[in-house]
Amino acid sequence: MSDKSESGISEEEAARHAAKMAKKKAARDRMMEKKDGEKGLIIVHTGPGKGKSSSGFGMIMRCIAHGMPSAVVQFIKGGWQTGERTLIEENFADLCQFYAMGEGFTWETQDKSRDIAAAKAGWEKAKEMILDPGNTMVLLDEINIALRYEYLDLDEVVAFLRDEKPEMTHVVLTGRNAKEELIEIADLVTEMAQVKHPFRAGIKAQKGVEF
Numbered sequence: 001m002s003d004k005s006e007s008g009i010s011e012e013e014a015a016r017h018a019a020k021m022a023k024k025k026a027a028r029d030r031m032m033e034k035k036d037g038e039k040g041l042i043i044v045h046t047g048p049g050k051g052k053s054s055s056g057f058g059m060i061m062r063c064i065a066h067g068m069p070s071a072v073v074q075f076i077k078g079g080w081q082t083g084e085r086t087l088i089e090e091n092f093a094d095l096c097q098f099y100a101m102g103e104g105f106t107w108e109t110q111d112k113s114r115d116i117a118a119a120k121a122g123w124e125k126a127k128e129m130i131l132d133p134g135n136t137m138v139l140l141d142e143i144n145i146a147l148r149y150e151y152l153d154l155d156e157v158v159a160f161l162r163d164e165k166p167e168m169t170h171v172v173l174t175g176r177n178a179k180e181e182l183i184e185i186a187d188l189v190t191e192m193a194q195v196k197h198p199f200r201a202g203i204k205a206q207k208g209v210e211f
């Protein structure tokens with residue numbers, strides 16, 4: 001008679017695995033005992049790969065699911081209707097305020113003064129949303145692009161987030177080429193790497209994938 005279960009694992013292997021997992025769990029439990037603090041995080045999603053905004057919106061949807069009020073301020077984007085914006089405005093406006101402040105990428109507007117004015121208006125709205133005590137999380141979508149093109153004063157943005165952001169408010173900043181000064185004050189930074197992209201194969205941005 002075989003000493004292996006239907007899964008093909010022997011009793012000895014199963015026992016070794018159980019012992020190994022028990023040690024891991026004990027170590028994990030000891031580690032978690034020391035991590036009971038909470039704070040509002042500064043979160044940066046950057047890098048050349050896809051998924052920066054999508055990840056930020058995923059966090060916003062988590063807040064909505066938990067009944068936690070939040071807000072979105074979109075920089076650069078705004079000239080077109082995205083799936084995230086439609087979903088939030090039509091179904092969750094009571095839990096998430098949504099402000100599309102941009103007019104499109106700089107090569108679309110072809111007017112730097114308009115781009116700067118739109119970015120500055122977006123930043124004023126962003127500060128208002130961050131300082132609102134009712135908001136748990138504020139997503140600043142593509143603000144890194146506005147900072148990269150110097151549409152906004154980097155020192156001002158960093159100082160505000162460091163010194164004036166309410167203690168328990170989470171702020172998520174997305175966009176490639178995040179500034180080092182922003183990364184320095186952030187609590188969580190994720191860099192999306194690009195391995196392969198359909199655009200290089202002549203495939204355009206598609207509904208449900210890019211917007």
